[in-house]
Amino acid sequence: MKYLGNISMGFGRNTALLRIFLFFSVSVFGAQALAACSRTINVPLAATGRSVIINGEKIDGIYPDILRNLTETCKFTLTAVPRARMELMFETGRADLLIPASRTPKRDEHGIFIPMIYNRATIISIDSNRPVITSAQDLLDKKDLKVVLVRGFDYGPTYQDLIRQLNKQGRLFFDADPLSVARLLKAGIADITIMAPSILAGAMMDDARVQDMLDKLRVEPIPELPWGDSGAYISNRSLNKEDKAALKDLLEQVAKSGTVWKGFMRYYPASVLMESIRPR
Template sequence: MNMLIKCHTMRVVLILFLSHFSWQVQAACSRVINAPVASLGFSVIVNGDSISGIYPDIFRNLSSKETCQFHFSAVPRARLELMFENGQADLLFPAIRTAKRDEHGFFVPLIYTRAILISLQSARPTIHSQQELLEQKNLKVVVVRGYDYGEAYQAILTELQKQGRLIIEADTVSAARVLKAGVADISIMAPYIFAGAVQGDARVEDMADKLRFDALPELNWSDSGIYLSKKSLSQDDRNALQDMMERAARSGMVWKGFLRYYKPDVLKEGNRPR
């Protein structure tokens, strides 16, 4: 009798184990996930062949616990956007949710963020609105190609371009150097991205404690997170990745990543946990 009970118990344990194993296989990504990245403050840090930062750290942490593996490669941000649109990248991150990106991917929100005016500390009066910014035609504005903070941001850039006041750079460090040299007076982007870039580059790191942040009401808080490709990922892989990232956000892993890399005063201006 005892032997029968033991055999039955072992059978139940085996069934539960196989059920759990089967679930893990179903949740697994069917292949290595192709994740090109662009340097973006401390969110993504590219140093030669080394890729680290908040988001790569999160993905590596998850890949050690889950069954999805990721391959990172460094590309310029504008190229990354194009690769995602063409189905050559499985993921796009970090990214603000926009209508254009929604055409090419499924969005998974992780935090709230916003773009603000960034400049060096000065006695210049505070700019309170988009209209005030557009009226001060002596001020030049530098932005990064490929960054997109939604329709209001794009409308501001379009008008600045018409006025001949817009400078477009390939990356955040280049934008910071233009600001430091006085060629531009203001940049528009999420403050954590700018602050992270200047802290990580010797040419502009002296700017870190001299930055001024001014919010524009037209540039509202937006969802920021990752996009999963509609073109290159199977439905099963998208489901597995979505579930993985949503659990990471709920657990606080994403926000803890930001707190590990950034000072609270930088996050206060441009980030909020979900």
Template sequence: MKKRSFVQYLAFAAALLAAPAAFAGCSREIVVPVSSVGVSVIAGSDGTVTGIYPDLLRSLGTKAGCHFVFTTVPRARQELMFATGKADLLVTAMRTPARDVNGIFVPMIGHRATLISVQSDRPPITSGQDLLERRDLRVAVVRGYDYGEAYQSLVRELSKQGRLFTEVDPAAVARLLHLGAVDVTIMGPTILAGSIDREPRVAGLIDKLRMEPIPELPWGHTGIYVSRHSLKPADQEALLELLEKAAKSGVVMESFQRYHRPEILAESVRPR
């Protein structure tokens, strides 16, 4: 069976919203601060915002009567704005208890983070404890990323050991890996791969990546949070229904398959 194209999937998802029971629209513009996350969100230096999720929201919003206003901010500020009710959506994020306090989660795909490094003959890392005991390995993470309490605990301990490098975005981590300034990073492989594709200074790095899943970073879901604090109930309900229909359409998974190699997807992304 022939795969539907990304455009066909967008049209299908948008058509779902054109049914008689469709939305009355949002009462105001929906505020969506974003930072670059692989091909999920591509924040250009000129202020343009594209990628899987922004393109999907724009397409669906046209039919639903909801207008999304995207602004580019660092990831840590994006999280802070959502936590303080200054953002209506958090795009994109894995589900965590801390985020659940401030938003309602809509899962779009299955996802997990892994340890990622440049291929070498070092022995495999099999767990978080194993990583902590390999004190010669320098580890980079992105400020504001959160893959759950086990991840946060690991990051805190690495920081205490003086081995943690915290960067503003995945592209900066890719450059450190390419230069050999760090040995390992922790994030979703599709996030790093998408950043590598747009960073000419790390050309060829994607062919050298080594991905190592560990039990402390299990499969979960990534998707979009809808604010509990900033939205009127009617707008909140409309957005939740809009996102749920988009998730069921399969457009997000199809988009990841369009952008990424099978070996990258196999380690980090699967249907929800």
């Protein structure tokens, strides 16, 4: 169990510098001979910490900036949607990319996965004197603790099994996005959430209503939620063979360039990344 410690509020304000940095990083391979997409690629996006920042109709963050700097090969239309709708759009062939996304068996049924970083979901709560939670069963046994999750998040079979069991116990809430989850934790309506710490901390950094909680976040990894792959899914349903191949080549080049990890280092303090994000 660890605490995130002193988190600077300035990381979310470096968007312009990050875009310049990403432009030159992506340009390293952008000039290579890659097949172009035959049409504009539809990418719905949901608020995901600093990975995707939604402010009204404005979309920023690590992944949107990367996609915007790939237009010499493929053009992307970015639209803001709730996370659950984003997942449904991908499953039903109305989205060409699902990004960012942890790799799961369910998503593998609908698309081609391109790994970009490693991530990990942990148990997160506000500082308290309760005993440390060391396993999924330990969480299930602490029936007085209420749990809130983001609707549409998925960290694999164990995570889905936890959802089913917590639902049976009547202890589970869902909300639309990480910031809403943070507000429920602050209000005491819920005691615990499960997600990558970078997502929750990123959502809290620039919101005055919850900024005071940042240094109080308590992070507890459990063995049932280990490190896994995170990256992008390319739709098997919405794209033709040529466009799937073009996107696969392009996103694999992004992954190999290290641009994604460098973006995380620009946006986040090291204390957050060490608990939730690792380079490949």
